Amino acid sequence: MIKNLDLSVELFGCMLKNPIILASGILGTTRNLLRMVSQNGAGAVTIKSISVDPRKGHPNPTVLAFGHGLINAVGYSNPGLEKAVQEFSDLHEIGCPVIGSIIGTCVEDFSRVAIEFDKLEFSALEVPLSCPHTPEYGKMGNQDNPDAVFRIVSAICSNTSKPLLVKVPPAANDLVEMALAAKAAGAYGITAVNTVGPGMLIDIDSGKPYLGFGMGGISGPAIKPLAVAAVFQLYKAVDMPIIGTGGVSTGRDVIEMIMAGASAVGIGTAVLSRGLSVFQEITEEIKQLLLERGVSSIADIRGLAHEV
Amino acid sequence: MKYDLPKNVRIINRTIENDQAVTLHLAVQIDFAPGQFLMIWIPGVDEKPFSIAGSDREGVMITVRRRGNFSRRLSGLDVGASVGVRGPYGKAFKLAENCCLVAGGVGFACLAPIADLFSHAPIFYGENTAKNRIYQKRFPRLNFYTVDGSGGKKGVPTDDLEALIQQQGCKMVYCCGPEPLIVKTMRISQSLGVDCQVAIERYMKCGIGICGQCVCGPTRVCVDGPVFDGLYLLNNPDFGHRRLDATGGWESIEVIQKEKRNHEN
Numbered sequence: 292m293i294k295n296l297d298l299s300v301e302l303f304g305c306m307l308k309n310p311i312i313l314a315s316g317i318l319g320t321t322r323n324l325l326r327m328v329s330q331n332g333a334g335a336v337t338i339k340s341i342s343v344d345p346r347k348g349h350p351n352p353t354v355l356a357f358g359h360g361l362i363n364a365v366g367y368s369n370p371g372l373e374k375a376v377q378e379f380s381d382l383h384e385i386g387c388p389v390i391g392s393i394i395g396t397c398v399e400d401f402s403r404v405a406i407e408f409d410k411l412e413f414s415a416l417e418v419p420l421s422c423p424h425t426p427e428y429g430k431m432g433n434q435d436n437p438d439a440v441f442r443i444v445s446a447i448c449s450n451t452s453k454p455l456l457v458k459v460p461p462a463a464n465d466l467v468e469m470a471l472a473a474k475a476a477g478a479y480g481i482t483a484v485n486t487v488g489p490g491m492l493i494d495i496d497s498g499k500p501y502l503g504f505g506m507g508g509i510s511g512p513a514i515k516p517l518a519v520a521a522v523f524q525l526y527k528a529v530d531m532p533i534i535g536t537g538g539v540s541t542g543r544d545v546i547e548m549i550m551a552g553a554s555a556v557g558i559g560t561a562v563l564s565r566g567l568s569v570f571q572e573i574t575e576e577i578k579q580l581l582l583e584r585g586v587s588s589i590a591d592i593r594g595l596a597h598e599v
Numbered sequence: 600m601k602y603d604l605p606k607n608v609r610i611i612n613r614t615i616e617n618d619q620a621v622t623l624h625l626a627v628q629i630d631f632a633p634g635q636f637l638m639i640w641i642p643g644v645d646e647k648p649f650s651i652a653g654s655d656r657e658g659v660m661i662t663v664r665r666r667g668n669f670s671r672r673l674s675g676l677d678v679g680a681s682v683g684v685r686g687p688y689g690k691a692f693k694l695a696e697n698c699c700l701v702a703g704g705v706g707f708a709c710l711a712p713i714a715d716l717f718s719h720a721p722i723f724y725g726e727n728t729a730k731n732r733i734y735q736k737r738f739p740r741l742n743f744y745t746v747d748g749s750g751g752k753k754g755v756p757t758d759d760l761e762a763l764i765q766q767q768g769c770k771m772v773y774c775c776g777p778e779p780l781i782v783k784t785m786r787i788s789q790s791l792g793v794d795c796q797v798a799i800e801r802y803m804k805c806g807i808g809i810c811g812q813c814v815c816g817p818t819r820v821c822v823d824g825p826v827f828d829g830l831y832l833l834n835n836p837d838f839g840h841r842r843l844d845a846t847g848g849w850e851s852i853e854v855i856q857k858e859k860r861n862h863e864n
Contacts, residue, residue, distance in 0.1 A: 316810075317809055317810075317811070318809070318810075318811040318812075318819075319811060320811035320812060320814055320843060320847045321811065321814050321843070323814065323816055323817045323836070323837075324811050324814050324817065324819075326817065327817040327818075339811065339847065345848060346846060347845045347846050348845070348846075350645045350646075351640075351642070351645050351646035351804055352605065352638070352640060352646045352811065353649065353804050353805065354804065354805035354807070354809050354810055355603065355604055356601040356602065356603040356604075356807060357602065357603075357604060357607075358601070358602035361809070365804070365810060368804075368812075368845060368846055368847055369844045369846060369847050370844075370847045370848030371846065371848070372848075374848045374849070378849075432603070436726075465710070492604065494605065494607065494642060494683065496606070496607035496641075497607060497640035497642035497683070498682065499607065499643045499644075501683075503606055518697065521847040556781075560809075562808065562809060563808065563809050565603070565805055566808075580729065
């Protein structure tokens with residue numbers, strides 16, 4: 292293990308021991324699993340998104356590995372606000388900052404969850420306004436545009452003082468406008484990006500789409516270039532912390548995201564390709580890469596790709 | 600990254616076990632070890648996990664007991680129909696020949712490959728009622744128990760476990776079935792200082808360790824299990840008590856068992 296190299300980053304008023312964050316929707320169902328991920332070395336963790344009412348989500352298959360990453364249409368299954376408040380109590384026991392993810396179909400829903408989450412020990416909140424495969428939510432709920440972002444973020448920020456991250460879609464024409472709207476409405480930062488989609492894969496034997504919902508969001512190595520470009524564009528245009536998420540699976544990928552302008556990095560699909568040890572391993576890889584380059588802190592390389 | 604999409608395979612044989620359960624023989628060679636499971640997909644309907652219940656030169660078998668919509672659809676499929684298959688997934692049993700098997704209900708399916716492998720191993724198998732018995736022809740000689748006394752010995756399969764272990768000096772107990780039965784088996788094994796491995800069930804979605812739906816304490820049943828060391832599970836905070844439902848909310852194991860019994864009676 293390489294010591295004497297500090298990877299800690301300050302984000303939403305917390306010191307993260309490293310910039311690696313568990314992305315929402317991966318393993319974030321229970322506090323025990325969050326603690327497990329924390330013990331495996333994550334700098335922060337994000338819970339699976341919570342709506343006011345319980346949701347069963349889409350029928351299975353909901354998550355499939357297709358060779359270049361994952362395609363998923365989980366459909367926001369979650370136990371609803373009341374049970375979530377019980378599950379995600381005493382979060383200081385998790386061992387790292389925890390981000391609470393909120394979904395809703397209308398401004399009132401977001402506010403209701405925000406009011407309850409404000410009372411819990413979440414270090415920050417996140418709102419994904421970009422899911423490509425759930426009716427009434429994200430893209431399918433017309434939430435991925437600057438107007439909707441402004442309305443939803445304003446509502447949440449008027450009900451909580453916790454820092455809010457807005458998760459945006461990749462390859463959107465109005466990506467920068469969405470981030471500016473989020474900032475104007477009081478958001479703290481941007482998580483870039485959500486899964487890409489909708490995407491679809493069809494089983495040619497049955498003639499049916501593989502996913503239970505048919506369409507889904509694509510994640511993993513296939514989407515990394517889209518995510519890096521989104522982070523690059525946002526860093527240039529908007530003065531807000533960015534969590535670079537999308538296809539990150541190695542220390543090199545993390546450095547790449549940070550050079551594009553990310554303050555921290557989200558990990559999701561790499562839990563499949565590398566297992567739970569991915570957090571610890573990537574941290575070591577980053578240290579090695581920084582040492583090789585004679586760099587002593589993450590801040591020294593942030594946005595490096597923008598220098599002329 | 601892995602390529603792991605369901606592969607369509609044909610049903611080549613269908614054995615009616617009883618009026619609730621069938622065994623489907625799938626035309627696919629799978630390099631599996633006892634305890635592992637497959638995700639079985641009916642295109643356009645749903646996909647659920649099933650233990651690999653056995654294999655031969657033509658393919659692998661799964662046993663399906665009707666519980667809900669999916670198992671009703673799956674168990675109703677005829678020879679010649681196709682299903683999607685991905686797997687095998689999960690950790691397998693560590694094999695020890697000097698063993699005995701404790702099976703409850705359709706959990707017997709998970710242990711059946713061990714029974715095939717070690718044909719002299721004693722089997723203790725229980726059902727709530729005799730008409731639910733599976734594998735009558737495949738395993739005709741075993742110690743059969745029913746809760747209502749309608750067949751075999753009245754009682755549960757752990758009733759004679761302690762005596763047998765002491766008589767025959769078994770070194771390993773394998774168990775799969777309802778959680779109260781597993782807990783009982785683990786306790787007996789622990790008190791006698793005998794190794795015990797059990798296979799458990801949780802609501803499963805991805806099967807590949809990503810979605811967090813099958814969590815049991817700090818572990819994911821799909822990749823860390825479904826086979827666990829009995830001693831480990833005795834200290835697991837969720838095992839025997841609660842599991843996540845389809846939404847991700849907790850449901851009580853005790854309530855589930857009660858509902859299942861009412862449904863069967």
